[in-house]
Amino acid sequence: MKPRVSLQDSTLRNGNFSLRIIPVRSKDAGLYEAQVKYKTEVHSCHVELGVITVTLSPPSPVIESELLLMSCNSSHRASLVETCWFHKEHSGPTSRTFCSLSGTLSILHPAMSDAGSWRCQLRYSDKEIISATFNLQILGFDGPTNPVVYAAAGSAAN
Numbered sequence: 001m002k003p004r005v006s007l008q009d010s011t012l013r014n015g016n017f018s019l020r021i022i023p024v025r026s027k028d029a030g031l032y033e034a035q036v037k038y039k040t041e042v043h044s045c046h047v048e049l050g051v052i053t054v055t056l057s058p059p060s061p062v063i064e065s066e067l068l069l070m071s072c073n074s075s076h077r078a079s080l081v082e083t084c085w086f087h088k089e090h091s092g093p094t095s096r097t098f099c100s101l102s103g104t105l106s107i108l109h110p111a112m113s114d115a116g117s118w119r120c121q122l123r124y125s126d127k128e129i130i131s132a133t134f135n136l137q138i139l140g141f142d143g144p145t146n147p148v149v150y151a152a153a154g155s156a157a158n
Contacts, residue, residue: 004022004023030048032047032049033046050075053072054070054120062136064139069105071105082123083100083102083123086119110138111138112140114136116135119131
């Protein structure tokens with residue numbers, strides 16, 4: 001896993017033996033064991049790493065008005081009960097929530113207003129709730145609704 005894995009050397013003396021993985025990949029999911037030996041003592045701990053994968057089809061960058069499929073999957077072993085998608089999680093008219101049995105959300109004609117923060121939340125039969133957040137970028141025109149721009153003669157027009 002090198003060079004994606006590192007130990008925080010500065011915290012080892014304080015008893016922090018954290019493992020850092022950047023970036024996490026789907027194949028990194030699984031059980032990890034840490035062993036610390038000090039003189040004659042051996043201490044160990046086990047940590048399970050679960051991974052959520054958010055996939056765009058077609059892959060990023062997303063073009064305005066082209067069909068977009070967003071999928072959310074995780075390495076959790078229980079049966080998936082529901083997937084919810086949250087867009088721009090503040091309250092108000094631009095906040096939207098979509099829930100379904102599958103992990104896929106279809107946006108038929110994505111617009112510039114669909115760009116921004118999205119969170120998928122997966123709910124499983126064992127009551128586990130897992131979520132991931134990502135930033136959706138859309139290529140398109142975000143200009144004035146009236147395509148006519150007036151400029152004074154001799155000045156610059158943008």
